[in-house]
Amino acid sequence: MKRFVMLALVSVLAALAMTATAGARDTALTPTERNLQNQITALQRSTKALTKQVATLKKTDKDLVDGISLAIVLDECTNALTADALQGTWAVIDQISAATQAGKTYFGAQTPLDDSGVCTALGVSRSQVVPPTVAGFNTLLGLLKQSSMLSRRVAL
Numbered sequence: 027m028k029r030f031v032m033l034a035l036v037s038v039l040a041a042l043a044m045t046a047t048a049g050a051r052d053t054a055l056t057p058t059e060r061n062l063q064n065q066i067t068a069l070q071r072s073t074k075a076l077t078k079q080v081a082t083l084k085k086t087d088k089d090l091v092d093g094i095s096l097a098i099v100l101d102e103c104t105n106a107l108t109a110d111a112l113q114g115t116w117a118v119i120d121q122i123s124a125a126t127q128a129g130k131t132y133f134g135a136q137t138p139l140d141d142s143g144v145c146t147a148l149g150v151s152r153s154q155v156v157p158p159t160v161a162g163f164n165t166l167l168g169l170l171k172q173s174s175m176l177s178r179r180v181a182l
Contacts, residue, residue, distance in 0.1 A: 096173075099144055100166070106141035106152060107162040113138070114158030121156065 055063065116133035123130050138154060145152050150165045 109139040
């Protein structure tokens with residue numbers, strides 16, 4: 027019986043030794059496997075960095091689109107205000123010529139430029155008063171001064 031127990035014990039120890047040796051062989055990587063593992067780790071780091079860059083670029087892109095949209099809207103309102111001032115000037119010329127040249131006019135009635143409601147949306151009132159004023163431009167400049175988005179852009 028002692029021999030049987032001893033044989034069983036030796037068998038168990040031999041099996042454990044073989045398992046440990048096989049496990050050690052599985053965890054020991056070949057140089058090629060180590061190289062591939064290093065490449066995978068480097069790619070994971072690169073992917074993480076690139077993901078951050080993409081998020082930053084998307085935010086910057088949105089900011090640029092917003093800024094360009096704002097510039098277009100402001101430009102359209104500025105053009106309408108300029109047209110109003112110019113047409114008001116023509117109206118003054120017509121008034122002077124009518125009074126001094128026996129009713130002669132040079133420009134006639136003017137049609138206001140259609141700004142598609144952009145100035146109204148910005149809270150800028152347009153008028154073709156005679157003589158022309160810069161009131162609309164002052165309102166527009168006040169909006170620009172208050173705009174934190176524009177202040178941030180100018181600082182760049």
